[in-house]
Amino acid sequence: MKYLVIIPTYNEAMNIEKLIEKVLKQSNDIDVLVVDDNSPDGTANIVEKIMEKNKRVNLLKREKKSGLGRAYVTGFKWALQKGVYDYIFEMDADFSHDPDELYLFFQAxxxxxxxxxxxxxxxGLRVLNWDLKRLFLSLGGNIYARIITGVKLTDLxxxxxxxxxxxxxxxxxxxxSSNGYSFQIEMKAKSYYKGFKIKEVPITFRDRYEGTTKMSGGIINEALFKCFKIRFEKWFGKY
Ligand SMILES: Nc1nc2c(ncn2[C@@H]2O[C@H](COP(=O)(O)OP(=O)(O)OP(=O)(O)O)[C@@H](O)[C@H]2O)c(=O)[nH]1
Ligand SMILES: [Mg+2]
Incomplete structure (x- = not known):
């Protein structure tokens, strides 16, 4: 079994080296693909340096910041073209997703x-260092997304x-078509509607220690609207 962990980055110079090291340590069957959107802080240069010494690390450089969804779609297509990867992972660069929990995915x-x-x-509820506003936004967003899309998952x-x-x-x-949080909803909904076997595993999410957030009101508005689009496309068989 061969695995690819895709890490989209925008200004993650403070995190990327340590994260790649930690991911690769989990299994010899893991490769990493960083999809960087020309980060002004030189994230891509750091990855290029690592690549000189490590063939398991790959980099796609895009010209400008075009959102997380587009970065993942580019990465997915790269993985499919390579053809050797059986499972493709999504992971944030800011240590919110703990590489030590990859084993939960391997078990599933x-x-x-x-x-x-x-x-x-x-x-339970495993979110560390979030303020209440962020937590309620996420919990409320998930309830909303579950009702509108009809997808019975707890963390869309x-x-x-x-x-x-x-x-x-x-x-x-x-x-x-989605880019922000709705990208995750759209991917999960389409997998669900197509009848694939989906398992949720309990992860612990930590707010970032280093670097800055890319969250914006636009991303939230996109998600509110896109949930309806996802459901309508299902009704009309266009998913
Ligand atoms: N390539 C690419 N990566 C992005 C873009 N926007 C965000 N990312 C990356 O996607 C991941 C998630 O973004 P975050 O900024 O952590 O978003 P978040 O987790 O909702 O917010 P915070 O953790 O509060 O910062 C991180 O690895 C980012 O570097 C983008 O436009 N292009
Ligand atoms: Mg984050």
Missing amino acids: ITEGYDVVCGSRYIE TGGYNCYSKKVLSTINLDKI
Whole structure:
């Protein structure tokens, strides 16, 4: 089994080296792909230096900041083109997603699941260092997304996930239109509507220690609207 961990980056120079090291340590079968949007802080230069010494690390450089969703779609297509990766992971660069929890995903893969989603909201509530406003926004957003899309998962907006090669080649990636949190909702909903086996595993989410947030009101508005679009597309069979 071969795994690819895709890490989208925008100004993650303070995190990326340590994170890559920690991810690669988890298994010899893991490669890493960083998708960087020309970060002004030189994140890509750091990755290029690591690549000189380590063939398991790859980099896609895009010209300008174009959002997390587009970065992942580019990474997914790269993985499918390579053809060697059985499971493709999504992970934030800021240590909010703990590489030490990758084993939870590996266990679910062994059980035969096509999609494994890290959830902050099963078996308790595991979000560290968030203020109450952020927590309620996330919890409320998840309830809203679950009602509108009809997808019975506890953490639709979470970004620590893994898709099999089969899932990514079945979903029409060119039709994924979301970019922010709704990108995660759209990917999970499309996998769910297509009947793939999805398992949620309990992860612990930590707010970033280093670097700055890219969260914005625009991302929230996109998610509010996109949930309806995702559901309508399902009704009209266009997913
Ligand atoms: N390539 C690329 N990566 C991005 C873009 N926006 C965010 N990212 C990366 O996507 C991941 C998630 O973004 P974050 O800024 O951590 O978003 P968040 O987790 O909602 O917010 P904070 O943790 O509060 O900062 C991080 O690895 C970012 O560097 C983008 O436009 N392009
Ligand atoms: Mg983050």
